[in-house]
Every structure is written in C-alpha cells, then in structure tokens.
Amino acid sequence: MSKKFLLALGLGAASLLAQAAPINLVKNGSFESDVQGGNSWSIYGSLTNWAAGPFGIEVRNNVAGKAFDGLNFVELDTTKNSWISQSFTTIVGATYHLSFVWANRTDSQGANSNGLNWSVDALSGVVGQDLTTAWTRFEQDFVATGTSTTLRFGGVGKSDGFGTSLDAVSVTQVANAAAKSTVPEPGSLALLAGAAAALFMARRRKA
Ligand SMILES: [Ca+2]
Ligand SMILES: [Ca+2]
Structure with missing residues (x-):
C-alpha cells in the first residue's frame, strides 16, 4: 500500500x-528533411535517410503537383528512371504495414511515361501506370524475413524525365499474437x- x-x-x-502509438520505421518518409524552395525542383545525389541510384532523386515543391503531406515530394524519373532506398531494423517473423501515396504529373508531360516500382523484403509491385493525377494511397502488409529490411522505389515506363511522384511513406509494425500479449x-x-x-x-x- x-x-x-x-x-x-x-x-x-x-x-x-x-x-x-505506431512508430514509423521509415525516416524522412515525407521528404521534408531537405529544404526545397517553393515552386522549384532539384535533383540530389541522395536525401536525408535515403540512398539514391546513379541518376539521383528529384525533389519538388509545388511543381507539376502539390505535396500530399508537407511541402516536398519526390519524382522517380529525374533525367532517366531513378530509384531510392532505405533500410530499417525489423524483427524476423513480425508483420509490418507499408503505406505510401503516388500520383502522376498534373501537367501534360505525365501521360504514357509513368509508373513506379516498390519493393520491400521479398515483395514488389508496380503502381501508377495510368493517368491518375490525384494522390492515391497504396498499402501492403509484409512479414519480415531479416533483422534489416530494405524498402526501395524506382521509376518504370519510358525513361524520359517525367515520372510518377511519391510522398508520405511509412512502415509500421502490425500488432501480432506476440505483440498483443504486451x-x-x-x-x-x-x-x-x-x-x-x-x-x-x-x-x-x-x-
Ligand atoms: Ca511530403
Ligand atoms: Ca518517365
């Protein structure tokens, strides 16, 4: 007593x-950590917490679309189809929830040159191979097979400098039988x- x-x-x-409260394992998932001036875009060699391929990564602030979250979003066709990736710590056998939003360019340049490939652990897929210009959420559960999991996004389709945009990336652990006991x-x-x-x-x- x-x-x-x-x-x-x-x-x-x-x-x-x-x-x-679920914790987002993806750092800088909204691409806000690097300052990009209003109505402008730039191509970077890499971003805070994100590695990029040889063609860099394009960050846009109110160019050919507005961010879904915050000010910045990225496009996955810089001058050619490009890619970004990030790894995070996972528990083998635990279930995680991937969520992100994608959209195609709101100007006329987006048509027929779009699409992005996502991959996480052993799963992968393609979204955006159409003329959708509204931010569209994609969600996918996956079971981690390693203590470190890599999430990757890459441009697909015509490699022409006009591609599909990405914002609001998150991975959160799903409460499973083991987690529920706590x-x-x-x-x-x-x-x-x-x-x-x-x-x-x-x-x-x-x-
Ligand atoms: Ca953002
Ligand atoms: Ca393209």
Missing part, C-alpha cells in the same frame, strides 16, 4: 499507453483501475 507501489502502478499504465486487454485495465481504487479506499480508511 506504499506510495512507491502506486507510483509503479502509474508508470506501468503509462508505458502500456505509450505502446499504443497490450493490455480491457479486463486487465479494469483490474488495474480496481486495484488503484482499492488502494485509495484503504488509504482513506487508514487516515
């Missing part, structure tokens, strides 16, 4: 609550609240 015990109870509840069930939360109430009443009676 000590104050220490009540403190421990409170800290326990706080740490359980902290586990509820998340409180409603019953155990009620038990926790009950124990706290009982302690409070006991202390009141003593006083």
Whole structure:
C-alpha cells in the first residue's frame, strides 16, 4: 500500500499507453528533411535517410503537383528512371504495414511515361501506370524475413524525365499474437483501475 507501489502502478499504465502509438520505421518518409524552395525542383545525389541510384532523386515543391503531406515530394524519373532506398531494423517473423501515396504529373508531360516500382523484403509491385493525377494511397502488409529490411522505389515506363511522384511513406509494425500479449486487454485495465481504487479506499480508511 506504499506510495512507491502506486507510483509503479502509474508508470506501468503509462508505458502500456505509450505502446499504443505506431512508430514509423521509415525516416524522412515525407521528404521534408531537405529544404526545397517553393515552386522549384532539384535533383540530389541522395536525401536525408535515403540512398539514391546513379541518376539521383528529384525533389519538388509545388511543381507539376502539390505535396500530399508537407511541402516536398519526390519524382522517380529525374533525367532517366531513378530509384531510392532505405533500410530499417525489423524483427524476423513480425508483420509490418507499408503505406505510401503516388500520383502522376498534373501537367501534360505525365501521360504514357509513368509508373513506379516498390519493393520491400521479398515483395514488389508496380503502381501508377495510368493517368491518375490525384494522390492515391497504396498499402501492403509484409512479414519480415531479416533483422534489416530494405524498402526501395524506382521509376518504370519510358525513361524520359517525367515520372510518377511519391510522398508520405511509412512502415509500421502490425500488432501480432506476440505483440498483443504486451497490450493490455480491457479486463486487465479494469483490474488495474480496481486495484488503484482499492488502494485509495484503504488509504482513506487508514487516515
Ligand atoms: Ca511530403
Ligand atoms: Ca518517365
């Protein structure tokens, strides 16, 4: 019935609550870490937290489209089809959720030259081989096979300097059977609240 015990109870509840928020394993997933002036674009050798292939990576701020999130987004056809990648720590056998948005250029240059390839762990696919100019979300679950997983995006289609745009990239761990055991069930939360109430009443009676 000590104050220490009540403190421990409170800290326990706080740490359980902290586990509820999903953490994005992709750093700089919205491409906002590198400053790009308004109404401009540049080709970089690499970006904060992202490696790029030999043709670099193009960052745009309000050019042939507006960012889905923040100010910046990237296009995956710089002067030729280009690619970017990033690796992050994963747990073998755990399930993760990949999410990103893509869009084709809103100007006339986008037609027939679009598409991007995504790959994560052993999975891959292509999106954007059409004339969609609205930001469109793509989502995919995958099971990690290694302690480090690489996420990669690359331009496909005609290699002509006009390509599909990418923004708001995230990978979050999906609560699986093992992870769920650390998340409180409603019953155990009620038990926790009950124990706290009982302690409070006991202390009141003593006083
Ligand atoms: Ca962004
Ligand atoms: Ca192209």
